[in-house]
Amino acid sequence: MLYKLGVVGNHYLEGIFYSLTVFAVFGVLVSVPAAILLGLFHMKRTGAYSAEVSLSTESNPYVYKLIPGKEREVFLPLMVLTAKGLAKVMREQNALRPQEKEEFDSILAKADNLLKGQMIGHPRQRSRSLDSEDRRSWRLGVDEKRSTAS
Helix, strand or coil: CHHHHHCCCCHHHHHHCCCHHHHHHHHHHHHHHHHHHHHHHHHHHCHHHHHHHHHHHHHCCCCECCCCCHHHHHHHHHHHHHHHHHHHHHHHCCCCCHHHHHHHHHHHHHHHHHHCCCCECCCCCCCCCCCHHHHHHHHHHHHHHHHHHC
């Protein structure tokens, strides 16, 4: 339909899109990446990104991202400025040891990563309280219960 309306009868486009196949291939090659880029741009500007961040935090509370808006624009930069000011005062009074300075710089690097949109933290690890023999016997018991229930 678009080919017939836009290309057939148009002297400029008929030379480029001489068949429906060429028009369709060109349309797919242009429209798919454009749709992906527009979708990403739209997601960043709407509440979908905030919802995704809150869901990922609920499912894995040890890996964090900054929520766009007041947290990214105001709260974290304000905390970083406050920490830098405090560190400056401590350096002037020679109250900051080298180990504390390294720890402070490490935390500021994590804050910078958050501001760039990266995640910090590590995913939760499963509890290692059961050894492999206990797990195997527990699984066998569950499998036996399933087979008797059937």
